[in-house]
Amino acid sequence: MAQAFKKSDIEILLSTMNRDSLDFLTPMFPFTHFTEFKILIINQTTQENILQSPYVNIRVINSFEKGLSKSRNLALANAGGKIALMTDDDVIFKEGFDETIYTAFNAFPDAALIKFCAAAFEGKLFRKYTRHAVKNMNAMQRLNTMSIEIALNVERVKQSGIIFNALFGLGSFFSMGEEPIFVNDLHKAGFQVSFVPKTIVTHKSVKDSDNIAISEVYRIRGAYLKKIFDKQFFLWVGIQLMYHLKGRVITPFQIPFCIKNALKGRKQLLNLTEK
Structure with a gap:
C-alpha cells in the first residue's frame, strides 16, 4: 500500500512579477507565518528587480521570461514536493487548506489533479460547485x-509530459484558457482529474477576466x-452562448457578433499552430 500523503509533501507553486521582497506573502497566510509552508516562487522580473529568500x-x-503559462511550467519543472499547489500572489489561504489537500489526495490516490x-x-x-466529490470530472x-483551484500529483503530471500551453x-497571445486546456489534456491522456468540494483559497470577487x-x-x-x-x-x-444568454451577459442580438469573434479566435489558433 502506498504511503499516505502528509503536510510536508505539499509545496506551493506561486507565480508573481517584479518582486524584490517577500512581504507580499504575509497577508496570504493570516493565520500563521508563511515560513510554515514550502513555497517555490517564480518571480518574472528584470535584472534590476531580483527577489531573494533567506529561508x-x-x-x-x-x-526574465513573460507569460503566466511559462511561469507555471518553470514552477512545475522545479517542483520539489509530491503535491504541487498552483497559486497566485493575490489569494488568501483558508486555515487548514493543507490538510484539505493532502486528505483529498489520500482519498483519490490515483488522481493527477x-x-x-x-x-x-x-x-x-x-x-x-457540485456538493459531492467527483472521481472523474465531466467536461x-x-x-x-x-x-x-488546483493541486497536482507532481510525479503523475511529470509522467504525463503535459505542460501549460504557452x-x-x-501575457500570451490568448490571455485566458490555459487551465481548462491543461486539465483536459491530462484527461485525454488517460489521467484521473478529480474534484473535492472544499474551499482552499479566497480571492477578490472581480477577476481580471471580468474586465x-x-x-x-x-x-x-x-x-x-x-x-x-x-x-x-x-x-x-x-x-457558451446559451450560458451567457441565461446570465444576461449578452443579448440575442449579439449572438452573430460573438460567433464571428469565436471563429476569429479559432482561425488565429490554427494559423499559430500550423507555423
Missing part, C-alpha cells in the same frame, strides 16, 4: 477551472474551445 523552505527563481473550491473575500463561492467541470494565459470586452472573450474562447474540443467546437460555442 530554506522558501525557494525563489527569478525569471484535484480541483477544489475558491471563494470571494466576502465568502461567496466563485461558481456553483463542464474541467472547462470551468481556475489555476488557484499560447494561452496572461475583458465580450469580443475578446469570444475570440479567446473560440481558440481554446477549438483546442479542447476540436470537432465539437460549434457545440461548445453554442453551450
Whole structure:
C-alpha cells in the first residue's frame, strides 16, 4: 500500500512579477507565518528587480521570461514536493487548506489533479460547485477551472509530459484558457482529474477576466474551445452562448457578433499552430 500523503509533501507553486521582497506573502497566510509552508516562487522580473529568500523552505527563481503559462511550467519543472499547489500572489489561504489537500489526495490516490473550491473575500463561492466529490470530472467541470483551484500529483503530471500551453494565459497571445486546456489534456491522456468540494483559497470577487470586452472573450474562447474540443467546437460555442444568454451577459442580438469573434479566435489558433 502506498504511503499516505502528509503536510510536508505539499509545496506551493506561486507565480508573481517584479518582486524584490517577500512581504507580499504575509497577508496570504493570516493565520500563521508563511515560513510554515514550502513555497517555490517564480518571480518574472528584470535584472534590476531580483527577489531573494533567506529561508530554506522558501525557494525563489527569478525569471526574465513573460507569460503566466511559462511561469507555471518553470514552477512545475522545479517542483520539489509530491503535491504541487498552483497559486497566485493575490489569494488568501483558508486555515487548514493543507490538510484539505493532502486528505483529498489520500482519498483519490490515483488522481493527477484535484480541483477544489475558491471563494470571494466576502465568502461567496466563485461558481456553483457540485456538493459531492467527483472521481472523474465531466467536461463542464474541467472547462470551468481556475489555476488557484488546483493541486497536482507532481510525479503523475511529470509522467504525463503535459505542460501549460504557452499560447494561452496572461501575457500570451490568448490571455485566458490555459487551465481548462491543461486539465483536459491530462484527461485525454488517460489521467484521473478529480474534484473535492472544499474551499482552499479566497480571492477578490472581480477577476481580471471580468474586465475583458465580450469580443475578446469570444475570440479567446473560440481558440481554446477549438483546442479542447476540436470537432465539437460549434457545440461548445453554442453551450457558451446559451450560458451567457441565461446570465444576461449578452443579448440575442449579439449572438452573430460573438460567433464571428469565436471563429476569429479559432482561425488565429490554427494559423499559430500550423507555423
